Amino acid sequence: MRQYHKKVMGYCLSMLQNHTEAEEAAQDIFVKAYRSLPKFKGNSTFSTWLYRITTNHCLDVLRKRNRRKTYSLDALVEEEGDAIHRLFSSNPVAAAQMENRDLAGKILSTLPEDYRIILTLREADGLEYQEIAETLDCSLDAVKGRLSRARKQLQENLRHFLRENDVYEEE
């Protein structure tokens, strides 16, 4: 469990953007996985199987969470424009702070669900294309295409905040 705690918790945090909910979800996922262990046939790797459970559980939580606001891009820019600007002008380390994490969640919520999932699997958890394909039960080409479209849309959504030259200079 220790081996997968960071990955599952990180994925839940990226998907749910709320520490308490993410921790609760991660617990549910491990309990569910523990109970379903006899059903694990070894057709995929254990981590892929666990990611599948995690994805489905996070989607369930998101669907049940009707009260949670999903942000339209315009509303978000209007409400949080300055904060987004600060986020992209600041040191990336500051992005891990709680308020920035919330803001990141709002930005990601402007994306369709499948784009958010694939970006989280790739960017937050560092899964390889093949692992993503197995987790989402789709082809490698579908993963590449969806990932590329998701990145394009996210960059397009953030284009006003990515214009400044200082943002591009990394490392």
Added chain:
Amino acid sequence: MTHETIQQKLFALYDGPLSERERKLVEGHLTQCPECRKAIAQWKSVSARLFPSQTFSEASEDFFVAKVMDRVRSSALDAGKSAWGWVLRWALPLVGSAVLAGWAFFSVLPDTGLYSAPSADAAFSSYSSYASASGNGIMQASYSPDEIAP
């Protein structure tokens, strides 16, 4: 490779699954193309801010593991309880009803007349009608059940 082809491979380079030959080609292109460098740098910037790496202390990990194990144990107990719950809710009443029904069928109902083995009345009636119909002289008269009842 053209600039467009390289652009398609840019993120594959970032994600890692390029062959050695492709990787060298894209990296070579990157040193000469500011536009592609900018695209990659821009994405790294977005990713670093929207998907910051998460760190968890050992203590929080221990706490998490302990909580999950508690839940696993209590869910195992709950499963045991729910099996007994099923027995108490369904199996016991069913068995009880069956026993009660059996007892009623064999002990109580015959006395109430709702369930009756062929009674003396019925036996007598059927015999008297047989006797009068056959007219064999063994029993010419027919008696009403009241007359022979004790």
